Amino acid sequence: MSRKNGMGAHQSAKMKNDEWLTPPAVLEKLGTFDLDPCSPIARPWNTARVHFSKEQDGLAQQWFGRVWCNPPYGKEASLWLEKLSNHNQGTALIFARTETDMFFRWVWRKASAVLFIQGRLYFYDVNGRVAPANSGAPSVLVAYGSRDKEILRMCGIPGKFIEL
Numbered sequence: 001m002s003r004k005n006g007m008g009a010h011q012s013a014k015m016k017n018d019e020w021l022t023p024p025a026v027l028e029k030l031g032t033f034d035l036d037p038c039s040p041i042a043r044p045w046n047t048a049r050v051h052f053s054k055e056q057d058g059l060a061q062q063w064f065g066r067v068w069c070n071p072p073y074g075k076e077a078s079l080w081l082e083k084l085s086n087h088n089q090g091t092a093l094i095f096a097r098t099e100t101d102m103f104f105r106w107v108w109r110k111a112s113a114v115l116f117i118q119g120r121l122y123f124y125d126v127n128g129r130v131a132p133a134n135s136g137a138p139s140v141l142v143a144y145g146s147r148d149k150e151i152l153r154m155c156g157i158p159g160k161f162i163e164l
C-alpha cells in the first residue's frame, strides 16, 4: 500500500490550514488539561476544560492552569512556544525540528523534558476524521514545569523521553 505523503504539507510553513488536530489517543495518555489556547472554532472533542479559538485569539489571552498547546504551524508557532515556556505549566506538541531557532530558544533552553514520538502521527480533521497520510515529519511532546515532566515520563506513549 502506498501511503501518500500529501500531508507533508501539514508541516510546511506555507501551509494555510492549521486545522490538524491531535490524535485523541495521544491526549488520553497525558491526563486532563485546564486550557487549550489554540483550538478550532468548532471542535469534534474537548482537549481541555476551557478552549480559546481564533475568535478569542488565544495568544492574546491570559493563560491559566495546565495548558495543552498544539500550536498553529509556521513561524507563528514560536510565539505560542514562547508563551507556554513563560507560563511554565503544560505540554506542547510540535514537529521535531531540533535545529531551528524556535527549538533552541523555547525547547532546549526552557522545557523540562521532551518525548520524541516513535513513528509518525496521523492527525485528525475538524470533523473528527483521521488524515489519510501521516504528518510527514517527526513529532515531539514538550513538557514545561515539573508536573508535566513527570506526566510525560510516565505517559506510556512510545518514544524517547529525555529530561532537560
Ligand SMILES: C[S@@+](CC[C@H](N)C(=O)[O-])C[C@H]1O[C@@H](n2cnc3c(N)ncnc32)[C@H](O)[C@@H]1O
Pocket: 018, 019, 020, 021, 022, 036, 037, 038, 039, 040, 041, 047, 052, 053, 054, 055, 056, 057, 058, 059, 069, 070, 071, 072, 073
Ligand atoms: C494544530 S491545530 C491544534 C488544535 C487542537 N489544539 C488540538 O490539539 O487538537 C491549531 C489550532 O489553532 C487554532 N488557532 C489559530 N490561530 C489561533 C489564535 N490566534 N487563537 C486561538 N486559536 C488559534 C487553529 O484554528 C487550529 O484549530
